[in-house]
Amino acid sequence: MKLERRYSDYSQNELRQEIAQLTEKAQKAEQMGMVNEFAVHERKIIMAKSYMLDPGVFSAGETYRLEGDPAHVFYIQYMNGIFAWGYRKNNNGEKVSVEEEEALPISMLGEKVT
Incomplete structure (x- = not known):
């Protein structure tokens, strides 16, 4: 079982990579009509972006x-x-x-x- 890391432990570069991956997943979920999965990815993107701000x-x-x-x-x-x-x-x-x-x-x- 892979232990999830907290966004607060990510570097700025890792956060950018995470946001890019989540954006890709969100787009795929949206294209497939998976509304709930899309919403989860969107919320994760919002959180990751918050850790990039002061x-x-x-x-x-x-x-x-x-x-x-x-x-x-x-x-x-x-x-x-x-x-x-x-x-x-x-x-x-x-x-x-x-x-x-x-x-x-x-x-x-x-x-x-x-």
Whole structure:
């Protein structure tokens, strides 16, 4: 049995290779109509990309665009590793998250909203 390594233990180059392999697997799964498998690969890609970013770039008390979701932004209450904890807001600044707070991998965050 091969022991899975954590993305936090990967080098930047290993992360790039992993993302390339996962992207290829995701494309194949999508072509074959394997929706669940595609979604798993997509989530792994998001996580691997997060480990390639510097969490120090993101700050609590700031709001960021959400990749692939132009209708919402994300307000960060606090950071924990590669996760930003906070809530989604619509473009009017109203909280729309159902949960009190949610955690998003930082690769899902775009530019800071001023």
